Amino acid sequence: xxxxxxxxxxxxxxxxxxxxxxxxxxxxxxxxxxxxxxxxxxxxxxxxxxxxxxxxxxxxxxxxxxxxxxxxxxxxxxxxxxxxxxxxxxxxxxxxxxxxxxxxxxxxxxxxxxxxxxxxxxxxxxxxxxxxxxxxxxxxxxxxxxxxxxxxxxxxxxxxxxxxxxxxxxxxxxxxxxxxxxxxxxxxxxxxxxxxxxxxxxxxxxxxxxxxxxxxxxxxxxxxxxxxxxxxxxxxxxxxxxxxxxxxxxxxx
Amino acid sequence: xxxxxxxxxxxxxxxxxxxxxxxxxxxxxxxxxxxxxxxxxxxxxxxxxxxxxxxxxxxxxxxxxxxxxxxxxxxxxxxxxxxxxxxxxxxxxxxxxxxxxxxxxxxxxxxxxxxxxxxxxxxxxxxxxxxxxxxxxxxxxxxxxxxxxxxxxxxxxxxxxxxxxxxxxxxxxxxxxxxxxxxxxxxxxxxxxxxxxxxxxxxxxxxxxxxxxxxxxxxxxxxxxxxxxxxxxxxxxxxxxxxxxxxxxxxxxxxxxxxxxxxxxxxxxxxxxxxxxxxxxxxxxxxxxxxxxxxxxxxxxxxxxxxxxxxxxxxxxxxxxxxxxxxxxxxxxxxxx
Numbered sequence: 001x002x003x004x005x006x007x008x009x010x011x012x013x014x015x016x017x018x019x020x021x022x023x024x025x026x027x028x029x030x031x032x033x034x035x036x037x038x039x040x041x042x043x044x045x046x047x048x049x050x051x052x053x054x055x056x057x058x059x060x061x062x063x064x065x066x067x068x069x070x071x072x073x074x075x076x077x078x079x080x081x082x083x084x085x086x087x088x089x090x091x092x093x094x095x096x097x098x099x100x101x102x103x104x105x106x107x108x109x110x111x112x113x114x115x116x117x118x119x120x121x122x123x124x125x126x127x128x129x130x131x132x133x134x135x136x137x138x139x140x141x142x143x144x145x146x147x148x149x150x151x152x153x154x155x156x157x158x159x160x161x162x163x164x165x166x167x168x169x170x171x172x173x174x175x176x177x178x179x180x181x182x183x184x185x186x187x188x189x190x191x192x193x194x195x196x197x198x199x200x201x202x203x204x205x206x207x208x209x210x211x212x213x214x215x216x217x218x219x220x221x222x223x224x225x226x227x228x229x230x231x232x233x234x235x236x237x238x239x240x241x242x243x244x245x246x247x248x249x250x251x252x253x
Numbered sequence: 254x255x256x257x258x259x260x261x262x263x264x265x266x267x268x269x270x271x272x273x274x275x276x277x278x279x280x281x282x283x284x285x286x287x288x289x290x291x292x293x294x295x296x297x298x299x300x301x302x303x304x305x306x307x308x309x310x311x312x313x314x315x316x317x318x319x320x321x322x323x324x325x326x327x328x329x330x331x332x333x334x335x336x337x338x339x340x341x342x343x344x345x346x347x348x349x350x351x352x353x354x355x356x357x358x359x360x361x362x363x364x365x366x367x368x369x370x371x372x373x374x375x376x377x378x379x380x381x382x383x384x385x386x387x388x389x390x391x392x393x394x395x396x397x398x399x400x401x402x403x404x405x406x407x408x409x410x411x412x413x414x415x416x417x418x419x420x421x422x423x424x425x426x427x428x429x430x431x432x433x434x435x436x437x438x439x440x441x442x443x444x445x446x447x448x449x450x451x452x453x454x455x456x457x458x459x460x461x462x463x464x465x466x467x468x469x470x471x472x473x474x475x476x477x478x479x480x481x482x483x484x485x486x487x488x489x490x491x492x493x494x495x496x497x498x499x500x501x502x503x504x505x506x507x508x509x510x511x512x513x514x515x516x517x518x519x520x521x522x523x524x525x526x527x528x529x530x531x532x533x534x535x536x537x538x539x540x541x542x543x544x545x546x547x548x549x550x551x552x553x554x555x556x557x558x559x560x561x562x563x564x565x566x567x568x569x570x571x572x573x574x575x576x577x578x579x580x581x582x583x584x585x586x587x588x589x590x
Contacts, residue, residue, distance in 0.1 A: 016400050055486045079489030086487075090334075092479045094529055103477060103488075 004031035004066060006052075006163055006195050011061040013044075013051060013219075021047050022219045025061070029212065031162075031193040034185055036200060036210030036227070040240060043216040045199040046087060046167055052197065053084040053165045065163070083161035085152055087168050091140045098123065098136055101155050126154040129184065131177065145172040153181070157188065164188070164196045170205045178202075182209045207231060215239050257535045266545040270316075273552040277312045278305070280560040306451075313454050314446055315555040315569075316548040318514045321461060323547025325503040326521030327528070327540055328468055331475040332496045333405045339522035340507045343392060343408060343500065344415030345385050349511035351419040352384025353377060354426045354438045377447065378512035385508030388415050392504070396497075404482060404493055408500060444517030444570035446555060453513075461509055464502035468540065471495055475536040517570045520547055523577040530584045550576060 011025040021044045029035055039045050050056045052063055054070050063070040065081065073081070101123055127133040130150040135143065143151065149172045156164060166185075170178050182205070189196050200206050206213065213230040215223035217239065223230065236242065281304070322340050329338040340346070356377070395411045427438060449457070477485040478492045485492040510517075528542045554572035561567070 050483070053487055055483050075489035075491070079487065082487070084483075084487040086481075086483060089484060090479075090481050094533065103480075 004162060004193060004195070005029070005064075007064040007067075008052065009062045009064065011048070011051060011058050011063070013047060013056070014059050020219065022051070022058075025221045027214065027221070027224055029195050031195060032189050033212050034189050034196045034198065034210050035212040035214060036198050036206040037214055037216065038200070038203075038206060038223075038239065039216035044219040045216055048216065049084070049165045049167050049197060049199060052163075053082050054078055055084065080159075081161055082163045083156045083159050083165065085156055085164070085166045085169055087171070089148075089152060091143075091148065093139075093141055095140045096137055097127070097132065097140065097143075097151050100140060100151060101126070101158060103155070122158055126158050129157065130154045131180070146174060146177065149173060150177065153184075157184070160192055162192065162194050164194060166196065166198045168199055168201070170200055170202050178205055179208070185209050203236065256538075258538050259534065262532065262534075262542065263545075266542060266549070269549050270545055270552075273549050273556070274312055274316070277315070277552045277556045278308050280556055281308055281563070307448070310449060310451060310454055311446055311555060311559075312552060314449060314457070314513060315551045317458060317461065318446070318510050318517065319520060319547035319549070319551025320544035321465070321506045321510050321547075322517060322521040322551070323524040323543040324465065324468065324540055325506055327525035327543040328472075328475070328499055328503060329521075330525050331479060331536060332499050333408055334479060334481075335405070335409060336526070337522070338409065339518070340503065340510070341416075341516055341518070341521070342412045343504065343507070344388050344412040344419070345392070345504050345507045346511045346516040347416045347419035347423070348384040348386075348388025348391075349381040349508065350384070350441055350516060351423045351426070352387070353381045353441060354423055354430075356380040357434050357437055358426050358430050378449075378453075381512035381515075382508050384419075385504070385511055388419065389504040389508065391415055393501075404496060408496075440568050441515040443568040444515040444573075445566075445568045446514050449513060457509060457513060461506055464505050465544075467502050468499055469537060471499060472537040472540050473535070514569070517551070517573055519570070519573045519577045520551060523581045524550065527581055527584055 005028065007028040008025055011022055012020070013022040014020045025048065037045050037048070047056065051058050054063070057071070065073065070078065124133060124136075127136055130153055132147055132150050132154065135147060135151075140148065140151070149169065153166075153169060156166075169181060173181060185196055185198070186209070188194060198206070198209060207227070210227045213223065213225060213227045214221065215230075222239070223235070325340040326338065329340065329342060330336055333342075335342075392408070392411050392415060395414070396407060399407055399411075401407055423438075423442075427435065430438060474485070474490050474492070474495050477488055477490050478495065482492045524547050525539075525543050528539055528546060532539070532542060534542065550573065551569070554569055554576055557576075558567045558569050558572050
């Protein structure tokens with residue numbers, strides 16, 4: 001079987017009010033890639049990720065998974081292939097962590113009911129990986145911000161999808177769990193031969209995790225390369241519109 | 254994983270339902286011992302058997318009305334992600350009551366009595382049903398015109414618009430109406446079971462069975478939808494479509510209820526909360542429990558309203574509030590977390 005390929009061709013997106021958010025975006029990534037998407041606030045990162053995950057549909061252009069258009073893939077198959085971590089997710093009442101984890105797809109949850117065991121092996125493993133095993137029976141509304149993020153990540157890790165879209169996964173995490181997440185992402189991409197897209201505002205996190213860097217500015221794809229090239233070129237200043245003082249502040253750490 | 258079914262809980266509620274049904278048949282404004290029923294069952298024209306028939310009719314009606322109200326409250330609270338949603342939030346009922354009170358006010362000669370369908374639908378209910386359908390059409394034509402991202406907030410807002418418009422007209426009718434018409438309109442607004450025949454009950458059940466089954470079949474998706482449209486879409490569930498279809502079905506059910514019983518408040522709002530506080534089940538079983546508990550409470554309220562101040566019959570809506578409010582308050586206080 002040939003390598004797994006995810007490709008975007010000439011993506012344009014405009015809102016119903018005719019604001020153009022994304023212009024002419026093209027890229028192609030192979031299995032094992034961890035892509036970090038950088039950009040200012042409002043550059044269109046989340047929108048691009050939503051389009052790629054099939055939640056929004058592009059105004060023009062195609063998303064191809066292994067040369068199949070995403071629109072032609074059935075809804076259930078698409079949901080098994082792609083996982084998406086939202087930037088912020090509503091916490092429902094009357095839900096505990098285990099119940100949330102079992103919300104995968106309908107077919108899976110049916111199998112779960114038959115086995116009726118106390119805590120399935122997969123679950124306790126995933127929970128241990130993200131350091132939330134002791135919170136397994138806790139209500140979602142009682143979790144702290146970081147714990148809630150880790151629960152959502154654990155849910156994605158359980159689904160074993162081929163393509164992960166993580167919209168600011170490091171947002172609420174502390175340093176220890178951030179570093180842990182870097183290891184997890186690398187392991188996941190290798191083990192499942194998956195593609196992981198990450199948006200982040202944390203440059204250090206991006207530097208640690210990604211092997212491909214791309215950047216968006218005002219809806220235009222301004223950079224796409226191997227990570228090493230990006231970091232050696234020092235173009236952060238231009239990308240984020242920093243002036244000299246800001247930059248000194250950043251590098252003096 | 255939330256369990257999908259529990260036979261124990263189901264049977265407990267079923268027993269409660271049967272006990273309430275027994276009381277509902279046994280008590281009423283006229284006391285009849287059961288011996289009288291059996292002794293007179295051979296002669297159908299006898300008074301006790303007539304009373305029995307009336308009571309069974311009103312029992313069946315109350316059970317279905319309660320079940321529908323609680324079910325639609327439960328579904329709307331999940332689908333609109335709004336804990337304050339009740340069956341009347343969409344403004345369906347106000348259209349019904351408004352049309353009905355208008356018809357009482359105008360009091361035109363009964364044109365419809367010629368039509369043979371009157372054996373199935375009484376004239377009053379027919380007006381209410383037309384009013385409900387009108388507001389239902391307004392709701393969906395508005396929904397189509399409004400382009401917005403927050404789908405779940407649009408429906409209640411349109412509901413408020415429809416509600417305020419029709420209740421303004423209703424207020425106008427009340428100001429104009431004669432005193433004897435006022436009493437009738439008043440009963441309607443609080444909610445009372447209209448006396449109906451067995452044929453009409455059969456029609457009522459037959460109309461509501463399909464929407465209820467449809468909603469229950471979609472119930473498994475409600476747990477995903479509560480986390481938001483994007484989340485459910487990423488799992489391959491088209492939540493916009495499910496929300497729209499569920500609301501259509503609820504509109505049909507609520508129109509049926511309003512046309513036979515007016516707008517009985519409180520049941521649809523309170524019972525889903527009670528079920529959610531007491532139990533922890535998947536949405537499918539939650540819907541079923543809501544229907545059972547709704548039927549139980551409405552049957553008891555009906556019994557009380559018939560027997561407590563007999564021979565006077567109080568409006569049913571008063572009792573649902575009197576019964577429901579303290580129970581919910583009690584559960585909220587007792588429940589930790």
